[in-house]
Amino acid sequence: MRVYLIRHSMTKGNKEKRYIGTTDESLCLEGIQLLEERKGMYPEVTYVYVSPMKRCVQTAEIIYPEMMKAGTYSCNEKLRECDFGLFENHNYIELSGCPEYQAWIDSGGKLPFPEGESREVFIRRTLEGFREVVRDAQAHDRETIAVVAHGGTIMSIMERYAVKEDGTPAGSYYDYQIKNGEGYELRISENDIYDDRDCGGLCSGSDLRGSKMAVSSGEADRASDIGNRKNYQKLSAGE
Numbered sequence: 001m002r003v004y005l006i007r008h009s010m011t012k013g014n015k016e017k018r019y020i021g022t023t024d025e026s027l028c029l030e031g032i033q034l035l036e037e038r039k040g041m042y043p044e045v046t047y048v049y050v051s052p053m054k055r056c057v058q059t060a061e062i063i064y065p066e067m068m069k070a071g072t073y074s075c076n077e078k079l080r081e082c083d084f085g086l087f088e089n090h091n092y093i094e095l096s097g098c099p100e101y102q103a104w105i106d107s108g109g110k111l112p113f114p115e116g117e118s119r120e121v122f123i124r125r126t127l128e129g130f131r132e133v134v135r136d137a138q139a140h141d142r143e144t145i146a147v148v149a150h151g152g153t154i155m156s157i158m159e160r161y162a163v164k165e166d167g168t169p170a171g172s173y174y175d176y177q178i179k180n181g182e183g184y185e186l187r188i189s190e191n192d193i194y195d196d197r198d199c200g201g202l203c204s205g206s207d208l209r210g211s212k213m214a215v216s217s218g219e220a221d222r223a224s225d226i227g228n229r230k231n232y233q234k235l236s237a238g239e
Contacts, residue, residue: 001137001190004043004146004235005154006183008051008059009035014180018091019084021116021152027058034181035062043185043235045146048073049133051080051153059181060148074136078129081150085116109174119173126156134193151178158184158232161192165230178234187231 010031013020027035042063050060052075061068087095087104095101100114112118117125130147137145147157155176162170162184176184 001134001142001188002043002144003134003137003186003188004045004144004183005157005186006042006059006063006146006148006235007151007154007178007180008053008055008148009062010180011055013089016091018089019087021081021084021088023089024054026054031055031180032058032062035059038181039063043144043146045144046072047137047140047142048146048148049079049137050075050148051150052077053080053150056148056150060146063148064146076129076133078125078132079147079149079153082119082122082152083113083116085113087113088116122152123156123160123173126153127160129153130157131193134188138190138193154178154183157186161186161188162232163230170232183235185233185235 008031009027011020011025012028013023013025015028015030039062045064045067048060048064048067050056050073056079057068057075060073064073067073086100092101104111104113110119112121133145133147147154155173158176159169159171159173162176164170178184
């Protein structure tokens with residue numbers, strides 16, 4: 001199965017570098033224009049799964065308008081972004097001098113967000129949602145799907161399932177940060193999900209960059225990737 005993990009386009013809060021998790025922002029004008037400029041550059045899919053947040057639904061409506069109009073999609077609540085608690089809708093300038101924020105920074109982002117989620121709880125939730133998505137897709141024989149969600153959601157999924165040629169994890173959580181409108185292709189098998197035990201993961205990788213949302217590195221590379229268990233590709237649309 002090919003899963004295209006696509007981060008929602010830009011919001012006002014993203015432009016201002018705010019922590020936007022539970023805030024249900026719409027896309028800003030620049031975010032809409034970004035997607036309009038990239039029309040036709042995103043991969044074709046047979047079904048769309050989406051976070052229920054406005055910014056994700058709007059992104060899916062622009063990228064896959066016919067499918068969204070036809071109802072060929074479903075929302076999964078567990079794909080929502082992290083709850084940033086007291087940091088929600090603030091940026092680092094506004095939070096400078098805040099003891100709780102400094103403590104969180106000093107921890108390398110490992111402390112729970114005050115009055116919000118811890119990274120562990122957030123990752124557990126999003127992975128549960130992703131497994132639900134994959135199982136639903138498998139049950140309906142959907143071989144190519146899109147998951148339109150948030151940066152943190154995608155980082156959680158990639159950290160769990162992306163592996164290098166030798167089968168070892170390809171990177172850690174923050175290695176998978178991507179810009180608005182970008183994403184990854186993740187090739188995943190039934191066993192990767194049904195044998196999942198919240199520790200160690202199977203699946204994922206190869207880096208792909210270009211001026212178009214191309215996702216195929218050619219048959220020779222594809223065969224090599226699969227043979228070596230490298231099952232992910234970066235989707236980099238034209239800048």
